[in-house]
Every structure is written in C-alpha cells, then in structure tokens.
Amino acid sequence: MAQITQEELPNGLPLYRVGLPGTRSTTILVAFDAGARTERTEENGAAHFLEHLVFKGGELFDDYRKVNETAERMGAMLNAYTSHDLVAFHITCRAERTMEALDLLTDFVGRPRIDAEELDRERGVVIQEINRSFDQPSTVAEYLIDRTAFGEHPLGRPVLGPEDHLRTFTRDAIVGFRERRWSGRRGGAFIVGNVEHVPVGPHDSGSGAVGELLGRFPDLPAPEGYDPAPTLKTExxxxxxxxxxxxxxxxxxxxxxxxxxxxxxxxxxxxxxxxxxxxxxxxxxxxxxxxxxxxxxxxxxxxxxxxxxxxxxxxxxxxxxxxxxxxxxxxxxxxxxxxxxxxxxxxxxxxxxxxxxxxxxxxxxxxxxxxxxxxxxxxxxxxxxxxxxxxxxxxxxxxxxxxxxxxxxxxxxxxxxxxxxxx
Structure with a gap:
C-alpha cells in the first residue's frame, strides 16, 4: 500500500510524499497548470519553449553542462514534458541520492536564468523540432484531428506552436508567461518511491531541508482560469x-x-x-x-x-x-x-x-x-x-x-x- 502524506509549503506549493514499499528508486516531479491550453493565442508554443529554456541553468547549476553532468554523476534520469494539460519536470534516481536530485531540480526549475543568448540559440533547436514533426505524417495527423475537432480553441492548437511564434518570442514574454502560470497554488511537488532518505521538517511543516529547497519556487498568485473546452466539431x-x-x-x-x-x-x-x-x-x-x-x-x-x-x-x-x-x-x-x-x-x-x-x-x-x-x-x-x-x-x-x-x-x-x- 502506498504511504501518502501531504503538506502545503509557505510559497503555496503542495508537497506530496508517496512512499512505495519495496522500491529502490525515487522520482521527484514538479508540475504546474501551465500547459498549452493556458496560452493566449499569440503565446502558442510558449509553454513548451519555456520547458526547454529552464534546462539551460539556474543559480547554482548555472549552465546546461552543469545540469546534465550533475544528473549523470548521480546516475539519475532527468526530463520534462509539456502537454495541453500540464508542464512537468522530473528526475528519477537511486533513493540515497534523492536530496542531491532535489537540489538540482529545484535550482534550475525553481530559479532559472533564462539567459537571452541561450534563448536565441534554443529558438533554432525548437524550430527544428517543429519542422521535424511536419515530416512525420502520423504526427501531422494528430495535429489535424485536434484542429478539426476543436477549431481555434487552445485544445486545437499544437503544443509546439507555429514556427513564426518561436521566431518572435522575447525573453520578457517567456518570463511573463512563467510568472502568470507557474503558481504553486495550481501546481504540485511529488516525491514518489523510496522516501526513506527524504527528511521531514518539524511538525511536517516544510521548514526542513525539503521545504527549503522547494522554497526556491516563487510565491505567485493563483493564475486565471482557461477557456472551457468547446463542443466537438463534426468536420x-x-x-x-x-x-x-x-x-x-x-x-x-x-x-x-x-x-x-x-x-x-x-x-x-x-x-x-x-x-x-x-x-x-x-x-x-x-x-x-x-x-x-x-x-x-x-x-x-x-x-x-x-x-x-x-x-x-x-x-x-x-x-x-x-x-x-x-x-x-x-x-x-x-x-x-x-x-x-x-x-x-x-x-x-x-x-x-x-x-x-x-x-x-x-x-x-x-x-x-x-x-x-x-x-x-x-x-x-x-x-x-x-x-x-x-x-x-x-x-x-x-x-x-x-x-x-x-x-x-x-x-x-x-x-x-x-x-x-x-x-
């Protein structure tokens, strides 16, 4: 049986510990209600682009090499995903390296540099990702059915966004999207698996080491709602x-x-x-x-x-x-x-x-x-x-x-x- 505890940190981010007896690994995942359906029309592609950009480094691990090499040295698997529903960042490691993994993840995700030079470099990478997707007919079919079913609603738009948006996104626009959507009040931190190496703060208040690291995420107001899903089009x-x-x-x-x-x-x-x-x-x-x-x-x-x-x-x-x-x-x-x-x-x-x-x-x-x-x-x-x-x-x-x-x-x-x- 899973052993689950929950607390809310001072920055509004809920923390869930999900102990799974018999496991030897731990996954740390932080996610926000900041997927593609929360984008404004001119922002389509911003959620996914921001996912890429935070991997370029934070305050302590301040460039992509430090991020990647630190994860490799602890034998951890580091990744992220953006869907219409969510943006999420996760790292899976041996249980005894959990606090090191949490230090890494909360540094570059919680306080990313979003360097302007790196933004321009990564812009070209994501444009290549977009162009590659149009070379794959099965992916094009997925884009086409979403647009056919939902029209111009955000659920009908591709998560990657169009190339012309990627060419014009500014640092201010990307940071603005993050500050508007990455609120702990519409997010969550999840520590799952072997949690024996995860300390608990006094009275489970989040004031211990785990709470301090997750406190790197800013305290932001709850985001606005998003457009309700439309009636499916029969086209x-x-x-x-x-x-x-x-x-x-x-x-x-x-x-x-x-x-x-x-x-x-x-x-x-x-x-x-x-x-x-x-x-x-x-x-x-x-x-x-x-x-x-x-x-x-x-x-x-x-x-x-x-x-x-x-x-x-x-x-x-x-x-x-x-x-x-x-x-x-x-x-x-x-x-x-x-x-x-x-x-x-x-x-x-x-x-x-x-x-x-x-x-x-x-x-x-x-x-x-x-x-x-x-x-x-x-x-x-x-x-x-x-x-x-x-x-x-x-x-x-x-x-x-x-x-x-x-x-x-x-x-x-x-x-x-x-x-x-x-x-």
Whole structure:
C-alpha cells in the first residue's frame, strides 16, 4: 500500500510524499497548470519553449553542462514534458541520492536564468523540432484531428506552436508567461518511491531541508482560469500527400462526466475493448480478420472539462476508406448492442493489469499523481486507481458504449484522399 502524506509549503506549493514499499528508486516531479491550453493565442508554443529554456541553468547549476553532468554523476534520469494539460519536470534516481536530485531540480526549475543568448540559440533547436514533426505524417495527423475537432480553441492548437511564434518570442514574454502560470497554488511537488532518505521538517511543516529547497519556487498568485473546452466539431479534414500510406484519425466525444472517477474508469475499459489490446474489436477485425492495416487502436483521454475517444490507423491508402467505414460501424454496433460480458471482463482485467505494471515505475506513479492532483483535484493514491478499474461493472461499460453517438465524430487523414470520401 502506498504511504501518502501531504503538506502545503509557505510559497503555496503542495508537497506530496508517496512512499512505495519495496522500491529502490525515487522520482521527484514538479508540475504546474501551465500547459498549452493556458496560452493566449499569440503565446502558442510558449509553454513548451519555456520547458526547454529552464534546462539551460539556474543559480547554482548555472549552465546546461552543469545540469546534465550533475544528473549523470548521480546516475539519475532527468526530463520534462509539456502537454495541453500540464508542464512537468522530473528526475528519477537511486533513493540515497534523492536530496542531491532535489537540489538540482529545484535550482534550475525553481530559479532559472533564462539567459537571452541561450534563448536565441534554443529558438533554432525548437524550430527544428517543429519542422521535424511536419515530416512525420502520423504526427501531422494528430495535429489535424485536434484542429478539426476543436477549431481555434487552445485544445486545437499544437503544443509546439507555429514556427513564426518561436521566431518572435522575447525573453520578457517567456518570463511573463512563467510568472502568470507557474503558481504553486495550481501546481504540485511529488516525491514518489523510496522516501526513506527524504527528511521531514518539524511538525511536517516544510521548514526542513525539503521545504527549503522547494522554497526556491516563487510565491505567485493563483493564475486565471482557461477557456472551457468547446463542443466537438463534426468536420472532416485531409492533408493530401502523394503517398502509399495513409494516417487516419477519428475523434468522438463520450457523454461521460470527467469529474466522476468511476465513469472515467468505465471509459478506459470501453476504450480497451474497442481498440486498446490485441484482443480488442478493432485489432481483431480490422487487422487480423480483414488484413486492412498493421496498426489500429483507440485511446481515451480526459481533459479537466472534456473527455475524448480517439481511434487511429496507419494503413495502405487503397484500404483506408474500407477501414474507416468498418471502424465507424464497430462503434455503432457497440452503441446499439453493447459489448459482451466476456469482452468487458477481459478488457477490465487487461486495463487494470496494465496499470499495475505501469505503477511498478516510480515515474509513472508521479505523472499519474500530478494529473490527478492538478487536472482533476482528486485522490493521488495509485492503489485507488487500480481499485477504480476493478470496481467497474458491466452495466457501467455498456452505458459508456451507449453514450457515444456514432454519428458525431471528427475525422482527419493524411494521405491521397478527398475530405468527401469520409462523409
């Protein structure tokens, strides 16, 4: 059983210790409600660019070499990610090096230099990252389905942002975004795994060594809210490319309350039986029985205020429309007739087992905890997440299937097609 404690530090940053008995590593993760959906229109790309820039150094570890080499000397894995939901920085190390790792992470993330010269140099690196993404048709398909489903809303914009924004971002603009969004009151620090080497301050007040290091993050006012997710658009979009391979994406809006843990768990099981495993309906029929593709899948995701169900396939262009038609029919059949009890039982066991295996990794638990706390303001206990999947009933999964309107979907495709083919 996970052993969890919580306290709020003087700068407003909540600190969670999640002890996982039997582990030999520790992950430290600090995250903020400062993902791409919190950007203003002219800021698109700023959240991700800022993630890059803080790695250039802080006050003590004041350049990128010191940051990288210090992490390597302690045998630690250091990384970060920016999504529409969050920006997060994390380091995983041997448990006995935890305080050294915390010193490193809080220095360059909590008090970054954001040097103007480094900003100009990194600007070119991120532009290359953007250009590379457009050379990958599968990534372009992801951009296209988001824009098709959400339009000009921040959820419809790519996390990386457009090249022209990267060329014009100033240091003041990037620092301004950080000061507006990186508030501890919409963030969290998570120390997960073997926490035997993490001292606790007097009366668990955060005044000990851990609290002092996390005190490097400034005390900032709570940020403003962000635009609510829009109603999913039922449009079709194609980026034509003269290739033999097509990349198909389909997005539905399940009628699920994202504030209900049980309903999100039922959606996860539905997505698993639809296209989340080798025993799923999509994989069995589209790939195995019909041989229409190598890759076909479904995945569910819940933003703070909207759930989405996405289907995808990479396949020979000559088979794309047949696959698309049959994938839509499978969603409709589940809507009309519901799943079988056997496939729900298999999907439930697979989804819960997959989560158990994922939670053997302290980093996965830390990322889960950050999403639970910052996006949903819910319990971060990993055992509760597994229990939620185990507790879902057949009727609850059937209700999710019935609540997905098979006629209301957005469709995007990269390949030699016309939008009208996906009517």
């Amino acid at each position: 079709r979009a194609v980026e034509q490319r003269d290739t033999n391979q097509s990349h198909l994406r389909m997005m539905y809006a399940p009628q699920v309350d994202v504030g209900d843990v049980r309903q999100r768990a039922a959606l996860a099981i539905y997505s698993t039986l639809l296209g989340g495993s080798m025993g799923s309906r999509l994989f069995d029929e589209i790939r195995e029985q019909r041989g229409l593709c190598y890759s076909v899948w479904s995945i569910d995701h819940s933003f703070a205020d909207a759930p989405v169900l996405q289907l995808g396939a990479g396949l020979d262009s000559s088979k794309c429309i047949e696959a698309y038609t049959r994938m839509r029919e499978i969603v409709a059949e589940l809507h009309d007739d519901g799943p079988t009890e056997d496939e729900v039982a298999r999907a439930q066991a697979y989804a819960a087992g997959r989560r158990v295996l994922a939670f053997e990794n302290t980093n996965a638990v830390a990322r889960y905890a950050a999403t639970q706390r910052i996006v949903f303001d819910e319990d971060i206990d990993p055992d509760a997440a597994i229990a939620a999947l185990d507790a879902v009933t057949f009727d609850e999964v059937r209700e999710v299937a019935a609540a997905i309107d098979p006629q209301r979907l957005a469709v995007a495709c990269v390949g030699p097609h016309e939008a009208g083919e996906f009517a």
